[in-house]
Amino acid sequence: MRQSTLLLNTLRESPAEADVISHELLLRGGYIRQLAAGIYTYLPLGRRVLRKLEQIIHEEMERAGAQEILMPALQPADLWKESGRYQVYGPELMRLSDRHEREFVLGPTHEEVITALVRDEIKSYRKLPVILYQIQTKFRDERRPRFGLLRGREFVMKDAYSFDSDWAGLDHSYRTMYAAYERIFQRLELQYRAVEADAGAIGGEGETHEFMALADIGEDIIAACTCCDYAANLETATARTGGHSDLNSFTAAVAARERIHTPGIRTIDELATHLQVEARQIIKTLVYEADQQIVAVLVRGDHQVNELKLQKYLQAEQLEIVEADALQRRGLAPAGSIGPCGLNIPVLVDYEVSQMREGIAGANVADYHEIHVRPGRDFALERVGDFRNVVEGDSCPHCEQGKLIFSRGIEMGHIFKLGTKYSEKLQAHYLNSSGKTEPIIMGCYGIGISRLLSVIAEQNHDERGIIWPMSVAPFQVHLILISRKNEEQTRVAESLYAEFTKQGIEVLLDDRNESAGVKFKDSELLGIPLRITVGKNAGQGEVELTIRKTGQSDSVAVETIVNQVKQHISNETP
Amino acid sequence: MRQSTLLLNTLRESPAEADVISHELLLRGGYIRQLAAGIYTYLPLGRRVLRKLEQIIHEEMERAGAQEILMPALQPADLWKESGRYQVYGPELMRLSDRHEREFVLGPTHEEVITALVRDEIKSYRKLPVILYQIQTKFRDERRPRFGLLRGREFVMKDAYSFDSDWAGLDHSYRTMYAAYERIFQRLELQYRAVEADAGAIGGEGETHEFMALADIGEDIIAACTCCDYAANLETATARTGGHSDLNSFTAAVAARERIHTPGIRTIDELATHLQVEARQIIKTLVYEADQQIVAVLVRGDHQVNELKLQKYLQAEQLEIVEADALQRRGLAPAGSIGPCGLNIPVLVDYEVSQMREGIAGANVADYHEIHVRPGRDFALERVGDFRNVVEGDSCPHCEQGKLIFSRGIEMGHIFKLGTKYSEKLQAHYLNSSGKTEPIIMGCYGIGISRLLSVIAEQNHDERGIIWPMSVAPFQVHLILISRKNEEQTRVAESLYAEFTKQGIEVLLDDRNESAGVKFKDSELLGIPLRITVGKNAGQGEVELTIRKTGQSDSVAVETIVNQVKQHISNETP
Incomplete structure (x- = not known):
């Protein structure tokens, strides 16, 4: 190609809309142009990189034995009502009507369409297993599109779906796709981690991993072990429990709890300063509403509640913190003065709190706290669990020596064991070898292809511009x-x-x-x-x-x- | 690939939805499945054919020097308002709003987006010419989706756009793309004709050709010469005029016109039977409303009015026939009795009528006609033109010997000289070598890629199934x-x-x-x-x-x- 004839304008200055370096360089290098917020045109250079990414992913999917199909972007809303997601997906799902007022959505993902396809095409165990994939344009009406191609509203994705007759088959499909993803990201020379993750809106109960590119601008925190290959998203990461709480090493009796006056003190920091103690000596009490039930959760003053863990423990559809001004309406003490002793709502105790010899907590009376609060003596330890985010330095849950350290990541791929969530809702059944009807067992596997342009530019640049790996260079x-x-x-x-x-x-x-x-x-x-x-x-x-x-x-x-x-x-x- | 693992169900019976043979065979062969009316999933075999089609088109576009880009499907409605098409495109344009109530359309074509892109990227004649293309999914909410992939609502298209600084450049770009299209359709072993056509809703005033696959189910009629390579859509085809009207060969004087009673006779056929004459001896009078103006048009009884020609002659935005029940409200005789003599509205006379020695026409009185009506004597020949569809046997307008014959075709590709229609509306200007601002001169070039699956199956099958050409076989x-x-x-x-x-x-x-x-x-x-x-x-x-x-x-x-x-x-x- 001759540059004199190429549609290419480089920009010396960073455009105002560029909010991260990859976005700036892709704009300045004439790779992409914005048409509307989160919606981009790929100029010739950008299209060439995108084509190479598509080709690598296509090759690795074929190598993994997946079969390519192409499903529509326009999906009947009825299918989404059948799966139950039409109601719960929220404003990210773009909705429209055709000329006959039939409702459609623009697919942000294709579980419904493919499950409906497979329920018609696969009736017998003899047709299983199969993995289908497509490279296709997705639509998601992000509330705040940003970072160029990283959080767009129209984007190119590879999505694959596996169909198996048993759980061992799903394991095998899952491992096959996991291995294909590793090959893809290695061919792209990306620095990444596969991390344990949460299934989110896609659902399913089983295993799920995110493939995270390491990058300072990442919106996700990855907790990874210094010794072994354990890595997880902050929202799902756990720490090893037991034998490490120094507060618990005291075996002497604890004095009786005692009420102290703490006028105007609301936060953990204020309380620690006032009493000249560390935050970790304080028991933090938060109140949540979970599907109309009110509960309290206790974590150490230096820890943060992990709402996802809480929600899973409670098996709650909805979970929301009860804000300060709503506490008194519910007959509770003001925020900052709530504590575990004498509360007449269920109290969930984080494991680390249960291991405290004693702590300082709210007294359930405005402007008072209590000291010498002893877990198990002054409040019950009936509901103990992991309700907090891990912190750097926590022990690895998988190995003996390792500690957790944090890094930031950008999600590039996500693989899920969906199980029978969609096949049951949409009645995708097959006849097993004994002639019995069973729901097909599914997995799903996505890679954000257009996003990879940004990820690669984010990981491969210097102050002068992008440094493309050979495999995807325009x-x-x-x-x-x-x-x-x-x-x-x-x-x-x-x-x-x-x-x-x-x-x-x-x-x-x-x-x-x-x-x-x-x-x-x-x-x-x-x-x-x-x-x-x-x-x-x-x-x-x-x-x-x-x-x-x-x-x-x-x-x-x-x-x-x-x-x-x-x-x-x-x-x-x- | 092993067939035992391929997602493929062949069907012995023709599905009820199949309305043409290609549709039936693509369904029965497990190539495609319908998700909603006019919206299809491509199963593995269908995807393989589609990929090969895409690859051939990609190769020929690159060979032609076109540069690949990728534009979004979601397009801001504002751009369509700027071009004026938001109002006129009608219900085929799918419209939706995002979460902030900003209006978008799902692109049925990309003139607006690419013109807006180029107005920002190309400021100087030094950057011209350039041809850009994309392979991308389009949306068009057809009133009556049918024939499988032939008339779908979501489909894959290759659209290309050329940008030139002068009209000779546009000619060159147009010829380059014309040649690329010929190579593409030849590689696909298609039987086709490139025909002169009308620009339709895309607009533009210049040359335009459709590439039509010959097929009995085609919805378009192609008039082609038996001798030379002239071929045109019925709506634009013309016949050679002059020297061939046998009615005109009589030179004797024509008797005075005479009113005859024709009770209950409304149609040309009834009149011909009643008077024992041929339809071609009758003058048919139709009344149209063109942008609020009422006009009559005369064609021979065996001819059909061509509304497109009429509309162009009148330079009318809107053209509609005045229905029978509306004639009298407008002070005209009832349908079937209208005639040219004494009409006080403009009368457009088709050339073939002007050449009639005499004819039979409505008398502008209910249940009466007139005979011995002589054009030029009994009504004025002020507005004579080509206002009819050609018929088989008409003389070729391009050569001396040829006659026109008809065949049916399916539109596969369409190329247009857009000229400055979009660049003027969207202000895509460049500086010419003298430093003067000029609108960029554009062409556009489309191929319906997914439609080609159907076209190829339509042309290549027998009673047992499809017969793929090697170039695109799965x-x-x-x-x-x-x-x-x-x-x-x-x-x-x-x-x-x-x-x-x-x-x-x-x-x-x-x-x-x-x-x-x-x-x-x-x-x-x-x-x-x-x-x-x-x-x-x-x-x-x-x-x-x-x-x-x-x-x-x-x-x-x-x-x-x-x-x-x-x-x-x-x-x-x-």
Whole structure:
């Protein structure tokens, strides 16, 4: 491709809309343009990267034995009513009506459509297992689209669905897709972790993993072990329990609890300062409404309640904190003065609180707290569980030595064991080998493809621009002709361009009438892995080969450059 | 691919929803399934064909120098208001609002989006010309979706747009795309005609061609010359005028016109029967309302008015026939009795009427007609033009010898010279080499990709199933293992399967536990070009090679079959 004819405008300044570096570089490099909030056009360079991503994912899905299909974006609302998600999905689900006033949704995902398809196509265990996938455009009306392609409203996704006749089969399908995902992210040279996660709105009760790209701008916190390969989302991560609470190491008797006056003190910090204690010596009491039931939950003052764990323990559909102004209406003490002793609502005790020898808690009277509060003596330990977020330094739940450390991640892929959630709701049954009707056992497996452009740019850039991995670079070679007016340079550049093209090497020839400085700046911004500069030594048969990633430049004889480039490409394509 | 694991159900009976043979065969062969009216899922076999179609089109667009981009399906309604199409597009345009009540449409086409893109990206003649294309999903809420993929509401399309600085450039872009389309349809081995057409809702005033696949179920009539390469849609086709009206060959004086009583006679047929004349001797008078103006149009009794020609002549935005019951309200005679003589509204005279020596017409009095009506004597010939559809046997407008004959066609592609229609409305201007601002000159070029599945099946089938051309067949070879229980057969089939796969030949191995009869029936229904049957002679190293298209079967030695297959594939891939 000749750059003089390519639809490409690079921008020197960062556009106002760019909120993270990958977004800025994709805009400045002319990869994408915004049409509306969270809705983007892929310009030729961006489309090339997207195509390569699609191709790699297509190849790995085929290798995993998955079969490609293509399902519609327009989905009858009736299917979503059948699954029950029409009501619960919320405003992210885009809804519309056709000319006959029939209701449709724009698919944010395809569990309903594929389950309805499979219930018609698969009637017998002989047709199982099967894994189906598609590469298709999804719609999700995000409340706050941002970060360019990372949180868009229209995006390209690969979604796959597995169908098995037994749970061992689902395990096998799940492991197959897990392995395919690992290959995909390795081919993309991404730094990532597969983390245990929560199934969220997609549902299902079984195993689920997120494939998280490590990046400071990630909106998710990953807790990972320093020793073993345990990694989980903050919302699902657990810590090893038992034998590590120093407060509990005191065996002496605890004094009787005692009420103290704490006028105007509301927060854990204020209380710790006032009493000159550490936050971890305080018992924090929070009140929740779970499906109309009021409960209190106790965590240590230095810990945060994990609402997802709470919700799961309570098996609640809805969970909401009771705000300060609603506490008194419910006959409770004001916020900041609530405590576990004498509460006449169920009290859930985080494991770490149950291990405290004694603590300081609210007295259930405005402006008073109690000290020497002893768990098990002063309040019951009937409902003890894991109700908190882990913190850095917690012990790994999987190994003996490790501690948890945190990093931030961007979700790239998510795999779920759905089980029979959708097959039961939509009645996708098969006849097993004994002639009995059973629900098909499902898994689902997504990768946000367009998002990967941003993820890769986020992980691969420097202050001058993007540094594409060879596997997805829009071109493999950026051939810079310094001066079009110089005959020798033009001859060498054109002959190299012809030779690369002939050899199937993807080359972008910068044949524009611009200064060398502009060409180099643009080249670094675009981030094509190999740059060949045809300049003043062209007459002597010498060109310059520069590696974008390392910045290393070498003078290379024209006769050997094609072979050197081939060597680089083959070395750098995993 | 092993057929035992493929998601594929063939149907013996034609589903009730199938309204044409291609639709029936695509359903019965397990290529597609309907999700809602006009909305389809592509099953694995269908997806494979679709992918091949996409790839051929992608290759030919790249060869033509077009650059691939990807634009969103969700388009801000504001852009459509800017172009003026939001109001006029009608109910085919699917409209919806996002969570903030901002209006969007689901793109049925992308002129607005790409013009808005280019107005920001291209400011100078130095950046022109450029051709951009995408392969993308479109939405059009058809009033009556039917014929399977032929008239769907969600479909895959290739749309391309050219941008030039002058009209000669547009000519060049147009010819480039025309040639690319010819290559595409030739590679697909389609029987088609490129016909002159009308620009329709897309607009533009210049040249436009439709690429029509010849098929009896086609909804469009193509008028083509028996001698030269003239071909046009019925709505735009013209006939050569002059020197061929036999009625006009009489030079004798015409008797004075005379009123005759024709009680209860309303139609041309009734009148012709009543008077024992031919329809061509009658002058038919129709009344139209064109942008609030009432006009009459005269065509010969055996001709049909062409409303498009009428509308263009009148330069009318709206054109509607005045129905029988509305005639009298407007002070006109009842339907069937209207005639040209004495009418006090403008009278448009079709050229063929102007050439009549005399004719029979309505008398503008209920139940009366007039005979000996002489054009030019009894009514004025002020507005003579081409206002009719051509008929078979009309003279070709381009050559001396040819006559027009009709065939039916399905629109596969449509190319337009848009000119400056969109660039002016959306202000996509560039600076020319003299520094003057000019609107960019545009063309647009579409191919309905998913529709091609149906078109190809429509043109390539017999009573047993589809007959795919090699270039787009879901697999190249269908390898039939007659009996899985026979060790020799299984060994030969498995080793051929491995060898084909190794050589990159796309093979579907029918390894199911079904009778030979079922396997052959399915194979013929699926329509894979080459079938290899591994049966009773497998032990003697013989298999059978059957050509789906011709039905020819030959016994072939196992050692030579791979080479024979390769030969067939290379011969049959244009």
